Amino acid sequence: MTFDASWWLILVFLFDLTVRILAIIFVPRNRRPTSATAWLLAIYFIPFIGVLLFLLIGNPRLPRKRRRKQERINDYIHDTSEHLDFGTHRPNAPEWFTSMVTLNRNLGAMPLAGDNGAHLISDYQESLDAMADAIRKAERYVHVEFYILQSDASTDNFFRALEEVAARGIPVRVLLDHWANRGKPFYRKTLKRLDAMGAQWHLMLPVQPYKGKYQRPDLRNHRKLTVVDGTVAFMGSQNVTDSTYNLRKNIKRGLHWVDLMVRVEGPVVASVNAVFLSDWYSETDEVLTDEIDLFAVKTGPGDLDCQIVPSGPGFEFENNLRLFLGLMYYAQRKVIVVSPYFVPDEALLNAITTACHRGLQVELFVSEEGDQAVVYHAQRSYYEVLLRAGVKIWMYRKPFILHSKSMTIDDEIAIIGSSNMDMRSFGLNMEISMLVRGEEFIREMRDVEQHYRDLSRELTLEEWEKQPLRSTVLDNLARLTSALQ
Known part of the structure; x- marks a missing residue:
């Protein structure tokens, strides 16, 4: 018995119709409309490839077992810290700030901590060396967690500091993202060096199906932090690697990364440490709170109010996005955003343009040159609407990639951390952000922002309207793909 061509056409038609109907049922469920629309377009126009991609990377959540671990550690931290006194808070906080702190707390953040000292480090090598200096003073433990961790000439002092404290018998615990490091320069060398010093290290979000470890492969732990003895911590945007990332293509183009880290002391260090301990537990099943008194906090050399806000696919809501949105709507005078992506x-988009329409001073710092083509063009697709709304766009001059991530609101509130303002950081990356209240810290932020301004050029609407058609097409195509989450 043989099938004629008409039967094959009928079968193909029925298969295509079934895929489309199932896509309408399953794709939009619990997904933001823009993401659902992008996936439906991909499945409708390129059905076989679209379905394959959806099955591979269509689930933005961590595996159920991993989510349950995150929930358990969140509940432990929340319940244990609920009635603790985390320093004295600054007086006369606006009601909206208290409301934001409550929002963060309900979404999984630690309590607001007072009596903290925090200072910015904007020089790339100085940041690495400052962490090394703090590590050498360790007496109880060192916790290191970075998206990218490489042993190279620039980071040698950092690694030597780890070796020195490990040689004294002090526990050194290290977490590094698997997918971000595998196959990169010095990956094997870095792991061997960690082994040789006796560090306890683990890969974050490993994609190792042969070991029973698998989740959506483009989920990332994008956090960057170091904690020493629970008394001092570092966090921000910088990875532990050379400013070129040791990639041949970056070296050829002369690209160097510009980052911003913050050194903190005081009760808020316990919150940074809690993020590390939760990630350690998620990767190892080891509960370190039995040997580390997480809440034995000490007053810092300042009176800043700080709150750590973790976010990522392990949480039910997009904690960082809600924090950014709330602050933009509460701002009264100015909003200054630094975000490479x-x-x-x-x-x-509505929040930042609404700030302009309310008469606020709104500035956005980005890089003149991009290191990731799709993200770079997706970002460019928003420039026109931002410029027309009144956002002042500063483009940090090439060959430098402005990689810092921060936001300042008026003259009293700031955010600094690892989170970009893009859909990947909101839905797919595990991030850490710190909310800070205090004029003295904002003054440091203003100095950094002015330094960036001096090294940037302003993009005008007149210049943007001269963009060639091919650039507009590329930007719009990239904009569509950026919503595939």
Whole structure:
């Protein structure tokens, strides 16, 4: 018995119709409209490839077992710290600030901590050396967690500091993202060096199906932090690697990364440490709170109010996005955003343009040159609407990649951390952000922002309207793909 061509056409038609119907049922469920629309377009126009991609990377959540671990550690931290006194808070906080702190707390953040000292480090090598100096003073433990961790000439002092404290018998615990490091320069060398010093290290979010470890492969632990003895911590945007990332293509183009880290002392260090301990537990099943008194906090050399806000696919809500949105709507005078990858969803785009329409001073710092083509073009697709709304766009001059991530609101509130303002950081990356209240810290932020301004050029609407058609096409195509989450 043989099938004629008409039967094959009928079968193909029925298969295509079934895929389309199932896509309408399953794709939009619990997914933001822009993301659902992008996936449906991919499945409708390139059905076989679209379905394959959806099955591979269509689930933005961590595996159920991993989510349950995150929930357990969140509940432990929340319940244990609920009635603790985390320093004295600054007086006369606006009601909206208290409301934001409550929002963060309900979404999984630690309590607001007072009596903290925090100072910015904007020089790349100085940041690495400052962490090394703090590590050498360790007496109880060192916790290191970075998206990218490489032993190279620039980071040698950092690694030597780890070796010195490990040689004294002090526990050194290290977490590094698997996918971000595998196959990169010095990956094997770095792991061997960690082994040789006796560090306890683990890969974050490993994609190792042969070991029973698998989740969506483009989920990332994007956090960057170091904690020493629970008394001093570092966090921000910088990875532990050379400013070129040791990649041949970057070296050939002369690219160097510009980052911003913050050194903190005081009760808020316990919150940074809690993020590390939760990630350690998620990767190892080891509960370190039995040997580390997480809440034995000490007053820091300042009176800043700070709150650590973790976010990522392990949480039910997009904690960082809600924090950014709330602050933009509460701002009264100015909003200044530094983000290397600014690819907003509709809510964030409305928030930043609404700030302009309310008469606020709104500035956005981005890089003149991009290191990731798709993200770079997706970001560019928003420039026109931002410029027309009144956002002042500063482009940090090439060959430098402005990689810092921060936001300042008026003259009293700031955010600094690892989170970009793009849909990947909101939905797929595990991030850490710190909310800070205090004029003295904002003054440091203003100095950094002015330094960036001096090294940037302003993009005008007149210049943007001269963009060639091919650039507009590329930007719009990249904008569509950026919503595939």
